[in-house]
Structure formats: C-alpha cells, structure tokens
Amino acid sequence: MVRISILILIGLLTVFPGNITAQTAEEMVDLCAGKIGDDATYLKDFQVKLGVAVEGRPPVARYPLVLSSNNIYRFSICDMEDSEGKAVIKLYDNNRLIFSSYAEDTSEEFNPFNFMCRKTGIYHVFISFLDGKPGEAVGILSYVNKK
Amino acid sequence: MIRKSLLFLLSMALITSCQSKKAKWSEDNLDVPDSLELAADVQISEEALDEIVQNVSSPIEMAALIKEIGTPFSIDYLATTDYVDRYNTSFQMAYILGVFGADLGYLNIYDKNTQIVDYITSINKLADGIKVGQFFDFSTMKRLATSRENIDSLMYISVNSFNNMDSYLRDNQRGHLSALMITGIWVEGMYLATQVAKENSDPALFNRIGEQKLNMNNLFLILNAYESQKQVQDLIEILNRIKVEFDQVEITYEMGEPETVEQDGMIMIVQNEKSIVHITEKQMESIIRITEEVRNKLIES
Numbered sequence: 536m537v538r539i540s541i542l543i544l545i546g547l548l549t550v551f552p553g554n555i556t557a558q559t560a561e562e563m564v565d566l567c568a569g570k571i572g573d574d575a576t577y578l579k580d581f582q583v584k585l586g587v588a589v590e591g592r593p594p595v596a597r598y599p600l601v602l603s604s605n606n607i608y609r610f611s612i613c614d615m616e617d618s619e620g621k622a623v624i625k626l627y628d629n630n631r632l633i634f635s636s637y638a639e640d641t642s643e644e645f646n647p648f649n650f651m652c653r654k655t656g657i658y659h660v661f662i663s664f665l666d667g668k669p670g671e672a673v674g675i676l677s678y679v680n681k682k
Numbered sequence: 683m684i685r686k687s688l689l690f691l692l693s694m695a696l697i698t699s700c701q702s703k704k705a706k707w708s709e710d711n712l713d714v715p716d717s718l719e720l721a722a723d724v725q726i727s728e729e730a731l732d733e734i735v736q737n738v739s740s741p742i743e744m745a746a747l748i749k750e751i752g753t754p755f756s757i758d759y760l761a762t763t764d765y766v767d768r769y770n771t772s773f774q775m776a777y778i779l780g781v782f783g784a785d786l787g788y789l790n791i792y793d794k795n796t797q798i799v800d801y802i803t804s805i806n807k808l809a810d811g812i813k814v815g816q817f818f819d820f821s822t823m824k825r826l827a828t829s830r831e832n833i834d835s836l837m838y839i840s841v842n843s844f845n846n847m848d849s850y851l852r853d854n855q856r857g858h859l860s861a862l863m864i865t866g867i868w869v870e871g872m873y874l875a876t877q878v879a880k881e882n883s884d885p886a887l888f889n890r891i892g893e894q895k896l897n898m899n900n901l902f903l904i905l906n907a908y909e910s911q912k913q914v915q916d917l918i919e920i921l922n923r924i925k926v927e928f929d930q931v932e933i934t935y936e937m938g939e940p941e942t943v944e945q946d947g948m949i950m951i952v953q954n955e956k957s958i959v960h961i962t963e964k965q966m967e968s969i970i971r972i973t974e975e976v977r978n979k980l981i982e983s
Contacts, residue, residue: 561846568838577838578740579845601739601900603893604957605886607950626951633940634951649950654935654957655893678743681750 559615560584563673567613571647571677575609581662581674583622588667595663600676602652607679611647612636612662615671620664622672626650627659637665649679734903738864741787741871742841744890748788748874751884755792759877760785761870761981763804773913774983775811776859780866781981782808783844788874790837798827798836809847812859817846858908865917866980868894868901872924873977876970888966892959895928920976927969932960 560582568577583596602608612624623637624646636646664670761781769778786801806820819839826836844867851860875891902925908914938954961969 564842568842573834576742576746576834577841578742580842601897603739603743603890605889606743628953628955633953634942634949645949647948649945649948651950651952653953654955655896655933656957657896678740678746680746 560671560673563613563615563671564675567611567673567675568677570613571609571611571675574682575677575679577675577677578608579676581660581676583662583674584671585620585662585664585669587669591667593663593667595661598660598662598674599657600660602650602655602658604653604655606652607681608650608652609647609675609677609679610634610636610650610660611675611677613673613675615673618664618670618672620666620668620670622662622664622670622674624674625661625663627661628654628656633658647675734900738868738897738900738904740841741784741867742791742837744871744875745784745788745791747887747890748878749791751878751882751887753878753882755794757794757797759874760788760797763800766804766807769808770811772812772859773862775808776862777866777917777980779805779808779812779847780863780868781870782866783840783863784867784870784874786840787871790833790840793833795827795833795836799824802827802840812851812856814847814850817850818843858911858914861904861908861914862917865901865905865921868897869921869973869977869980872973876973879966880970888961889959891966891969892931892961893933893957895931895933898925898928917980920979923972924969924976927965927972930965934958934960 564580564582568580571577579600581596581598585594585596588594610624610626612622614620614622621637623635625635626633633650634645634648636648637644660674660676662672662674664672761778763782766778769775782801782805786798786805789798789801802818802820802823806815806818809815809818823836823839823843826832826839844863848860848863851857851863872891872894875887875894879887879891898921901921902918905914905918905921909918934957936956936958938956940954941952943950943952
C-alpha cells in the first residue's frame with residue numbers, strides 16, 4: 536500500500552514538473568518587469584533556458600518582433616537566481632547587430648538600454664549566456680512613455 | 683522514515699498543483715476536442731507560424747500614440763460589453779476577446795478604472811469560455827481597478843495575461859484561437875486609430891496607420907494557416923477589403939547609421955535608418971471607412 540502511494544505521488548510529480556519551472560519563470564517575469572522603470576510600460580517577455588555550449592558554440596534563443604517608428608523601446612534582461620551563466624540581450628535588424636547589453640571588449644554592461652526606432656519593421660532579439668555557460672533568464676521589452 | 687518521505691512527496695505534489703496558474707484549473711478545462719482536429723489543418727510549420735505570430739505589434743503602442751497626440755478619451759470608440767453573452771462559439775469568443783483586449787489597452791492608457799471593471803468582467807467570461815481563464819487574474823485586476831491604486835500594475839497584469847493566454851493557446855494546438863484573438867486586437871486597434879484620424883490628421887497617426895500594412899500582411903499569413911476552416915475563410919474574405927486598400931500604400935526606406943547617446947544616465951541607440959509611409963488623403967479616407975464597416979460587421983456577426 537505504502538509502495539503504491541509512493542508510486543502515485545512520484546507519478547504526480549512526474550506529470551507536473553513543468554509547472555514548477557513555469558511558475559518560477561512567471562515570478563521572474565513579474566520581478567524583472569517591476570524593474571523596467573516608472574517611465575516604461577511592459578509589452579512582452581522572453582523566457583529563456585539554455586544549455587551549455589557545444590563544441591565552443593553557445594546556444595542562442597532568437598525572437599522576432601515588430602517595432603514601430605517614432606517609439607522608444609527598452610530592452611532589459613534578468614538572470615534567474617540559480618542561473619549559472621550571465622545573460623546578454625542583443626537587438627538585431629536583419630543580420631546587423633544594433634546593440635548588445637554587454638560589450639565584450641570592455642566588459643561593460645548596458646542593462647537596460649533604450650532604442651529609438653525610426654523604421655517600422657521586423658527586428659530580432661537574441662539572448663545567450665556569457666562564456667557558453669548554461670542558464671535561465673527573462674528578457675523584457677517595454678515601451679518608453681513620451682514625456 | 684517512509685511516513686516522512688510520504689509527507690514530503692505529498693507536500694511537493696500539493697505545492698506543484700497549487701503553483702499551476704490559478705485555482706480555476708481543472709481537468710475539464712483541458713478537454714478541448716476542436717484543438718486536436720485543427721492541429722492537422724495548419725498549412726505551415728508551427729515554428730514558422732510562431733515566428734509570424736510574435737510579429738504583430740501591441741495594442742498599447744497604438745493607444746499610447748492616440749493619447750500622446752492629445753486625443754481626449756471617448757467611450758464611443760469602444761465595443762460595447764452589453765452583449766457579451768451573445769458570443770457563444772469559440773470562434774466568436776476568441777475574436778471578441780481580442781477586441782475587448784485592445785479596448786482594455788485603451789482604457790488602461792487613459793486610466794479609466796470605472797469602465798475597466800466592465801471590460802475585465804467580460805474578458806474573464808470570454809477567457810473562461812475558451813478555457814484560458816486560468817491566465818486572466820480577474821480578482822487582482824478587479825481589486826486594482828476598484829481601489830484605483832497602482833494603475834501600472836493593472837496595465838502590467840492586463841498585458842501579461844493576454845501574452846500568457848496567447849502563448850498557452852499556441853502551445854496547446856489551439857493556434858487558430860490565438861490567431862482570432864490577435865485579429866480581434868489588431869482590427870479594434872485599427873478602428874480606434876482610424877476613428878481618431880477622422881477628426882485629427884496628425885502625421886504621426888497617419889504614419890502609424892499606414893505602417894499597419896506590415897501587420898496586416900503578417901495577420902494574413904497567420905490566418906491563411908487556418909483557412910481550411912470555413913469561418914476563418916469568411917474572416918479572410920472580410921478582412922481582404924482592408925488589405926486591398928493597404929496594397930495601395932507605399933513604404934520606402936532611407937538609409938542611415940545608428941548613433942549611441944546617453945540620456946538620463948541610460949544608453950540610447952538612435953536609429954537613423956527611416957521608414958517613410960506614402961499615403962494619400964483619398965487612401966486614408968478609404969481605409970477609415972472600410973475599417974469601420976469591417977469592424978462593425980465582425981462584432982455584430
């Protein structure tokens with residue numbers, strides 16, 4: 536009887552493990568969105584979980600998004616508490632890098648950064664972890680309110 | 683020892699089940715037969731579709747622009763919530779959910795808490811109707827709206843709820859409902875913008891309306907993926923009236939290198955490549971008129 540109960544409970548845990556991660560990620564979204572600043576409005580989040588680099592190539596998460604001209608957007612990134620790697624958020628226009636939250640040559644961090652868009656179109660957000668380490672992070676896209 | 687292990691496992695199981703978004707969750711909610719049939723109807727890969735779906739801009743941006751150009755608030759622009767009970771098919775509910783979502787964005791931008799309660803009540807009904815109510819935090823939103831406290835939180839929870847509903851629908855082979863919701867959001871956003879454009883020919887607003895040509899094309903890619911359904915086919919046919927008008931609008935690009943400046947202690951990248959919308963007064967008049975007809979037809983049908 537005890538063995539059956541244990542099996543049922545293990546079964547339950549096997550069925551629902553995703554909820555633990557999902558909830559944690561959701562909490563992280565709330566936390567990260569709370570840091571965007573009073574002058575910005577949350578629009579979208581990017582929840583990322585990446586593994587370790589394979590053959591020196593770190594995995595990258597990529598998200599397309601439409602940005603509209605004459606808007607200022609804010610890009611920010613938050614590492615999950617137990618994340619091994621440090622996350623970097625990059626904005627691309629086609630294959631051209633517009634900006635990165637981390638400058639590799641100077642090790643300077645620019646998180647968050649603003650982007651004044653003047654060309655409506657499809658852009659891409661790339662999120663990866665420094666030094667090919669695995670990690671979990673949440674990226675936030677927000678709209679900067681005009682004064 | 684066995685008892686301790688059992689207690690530990692039991693508490694873990696309880697924590698796990700409590701962590702699923704909200705108490706509304708039940709096994710019945712997971713039973714959505716139409717989703718399974720539709721998985722086979724998608725004409726392009728889920729991955730490609732996912733990429734397109736992320737490419738429809740937020741209604742908040744349109745509402746923010748409307749306010750920024752000095753437009754006074756008007757409840758007359760919004761779709762009425764009086765007949766919410768008439769929408770009883772999943773097709774209608776998903777579409778109207780999007781419409782009310784765009785209206786909620788407009789109300790949030792103007793801090794109209796009294797009206798917000800009506801809209802979140804209706805959205806909650808519709809979300810429950812298509813079994814995504816667990817992602818709509820109605821009680822918190824109602825508390826924030828009625829207490830008139832922390833309007834930023836209300837805005838955040840509203841936008842986040844819609845993002846979560848959309849992700850859930852797409853992740854659970856119910857992408858057709860996500861497509862309808864996105865269509866509702868887009869059409870209502872266009873309606874709000876074009877109603878304002880009737881009275882105010884602000885160039886920024888005209889540009890933003892013209893730029894919707896890009897979103898419209900994305901929307902068609904999404905809807906075409908589900909065109910094997912008669913209702914989606916009919917919707918495409920109706921929306922095609924707006925598309926025909928947008929096909930006349932021209933968007934050109936001017937090249938330029940980006941600059942990096944520091945503003946209020948934060949780095950800002952200023953893009954110098956520009957998109958320029960070429961839209962005539964006549965084209966704008968047609969877009970305004972047809973958008974109104976299409977929007978009214980869709981919320982009445």
